[in-house]
Amino acid sequence: MYVAVKGGEQAIASAHRWLADRRRGDRDRAEIEVAQIGDQLRLAVDRVMSEASLYDPELAALAFKQASGDLTEAVFLLRAYRTTLPRLAVSEPLDTAGMRIERRISATYKDIPGGQILGPTYDYTHRLLDFLQLAGAEVPPAETRDDVTDAEPCPQILELLNDEGLVEQAIDDGSEPMDITRDPPDYPMERAARLQMLARGDEGYLLALGYSTQRGYGRNHPFAGEIRQGQVEVEIHVEEWDETICVGEIALSECQMINQFGGSREAAPQFTRGYGLAFGHNERKTMAMALVDRALRAEELGEPISGPAQQAEFVLAHADSVDASGFVSHLKLPHYVDFQSELDLLRRLRREHAARQAEVEGARDAASPKPEER
Amino acid sequence: MAQRERENRERVERETVSAAWPGLADPAHDSQRLFRQILGAMSEPGTLETLVLPAPPSDALGAALWGVVLTLCDLETRVWIAADLDSPALRQALAFHTGARITDDPASADFALLTHDAFDPEMPFALGSDTYPDRGTTLLVAVERLENDSNEARGDTNGWRLSGPGIADSRLLDIGDSPGCRRLMSRLGANRTSFPQGLDMIFGCGARLAAVPRSTRVTRADAKEVN
């Protein structure tokens, strides 16, 4: 029997009000502006956009503010908003080779055309808390180097290896990728669809899985062939235009991982590759994504499947933080009737158990001689 | 230079068309309102709905079917257009306002635009699958007559009697009695043999429309089963 439970409206309204009050914090301090979040907490904003699968820095910053900094909640908010918008266009594939570079490094070659450009990285910081920021110290502007008039082109490093045939090539065969937002995922899944799911996957989850491959659970011996971040122009094709048109640019992070070589009697040994691409500055995410992408190619490359990161259905079905947090959170919903029936069942089982015990003990008592009769 | 002039001329022609075919004045709310009406027509088969929106320049298509197209079509729908309704102007207007893709293959069409005369039961429209019956083609058919009132009053029996889900007892629908109309209605009658696969149809006549989904039983008003 279902019993409808109603009530709590007043409690919920008051809880929302307290939430808003907590979010606002001390009224003697200025309220954080959404634009400040976009400027000063840009990496949080980038992570929200990436996992929400919607590029809109202002809305991601708003979601972050509204969620009081809870990234998973912010991702949920932005993902929910996304469902209210019609799709007006599909872009041409983004040309990351034409990126306006902010950062570009390679761990496989020291001297590369275009050079190693560190960009605004945390890599060489000492991870010491900076108490000057607590004291509100002035921050000098970024340095510039004006002797570089025309930025040297930065070709994709893996293309250099391609010349010798040392690395597998990524060639476009023109096939149309499936779209997991339109067609429900089905396993086994093509690589394009896997990458779409990984691109919106939770960073912490991908990081743990990528790490697991490095620790031996599906090892594939990775090198960071190239990591680049910067601005890429978005081009779309629209009916009323004769050519593709540029509608703006977006920040992207890309990681090309070079992995252990395979080979067979027919094919000469070659490096294999894993790929990561994400909105904004999301370097760690793209590295983890590339590791997991490569791990998920185990079957295609004829490798034994020994680690969790190589199991496509396991990896992909649990990668989305909106799915995951939704299903975990639903445990908070009232289960009063469910639980009552479990209680009834448990009590009955215990009664039956007690009765059986009593029966067994009774039989034992009857079988054993009473002490006073000895 | 000649190339550029030609492109310019094409652009002007195209855009005159875009300007002549009206979109929804208030896309969010108008499409919600029209969607509610189309939903009503589908869920109560045979009832007439009058759609209020600016009429397109094509009398053959009519305002109601243009409203259905504007409401239901988007970037991800494929539309097939029968030769007798097809025109560069319609194609351009469809692309401009909805982004829908035109297809030459009836089997891949989500929506098909045609007149009653053009209907041929052999056209290989998609019927959906048992797993995804929703992937069938919805036919948007321009007709010259669309009435509920009984023709029996006038002594003829041109109408069709609809019954089934969404119809309390039965409902009379008259879409005219041309050979095409008869082919359409007998095709709808045949839906029962392939259910849940089948064709759904929306009939438009000027600003009015009525729908007959695949779940509806169709018989001649004189009670002979259509087969």
Next chain:
Amino acid sequence: MTRTSRGARQRLLALSSRHHIEAHWGALGRLPGHRCLRGPETGMAMLKGRIGATGNAFHLGEMTLTRASVALDDGTVGHGWVRGRDHRHAELIALADAVAQHAEWQEALETQVLAPLADELAERQRRDAATAAATRVDFFTLVRG
């Protein structure tokens, strides 16, 4: 007078901020009236990447996108598309597209709006490149013995 192609104009205006466009827009003086044929409306574009940067396409995720189509009082039509949700930005691009088809506005549009915007865009991109260049590594080889 250089004549910016239609595609280049759309790109320049989409890469410029609305704020910058409006700062120069006034120089056009009084423009003909216009009505909106479609939009301005905000939706999304699905963005594609390529596996390994050069391979098969895959769907990366979506971005907000706004479009507008306007008709001037004389019937000239213009279209504008821009990343984000700024309706006015899309409308300005569409207006520029329409106005550019009229000989009497072309020169003002080129010299008063597009040329300064192109300079600003080039300057911004130059500054970005110079900032990135400052973080470029110069390797020293340590000679031993």
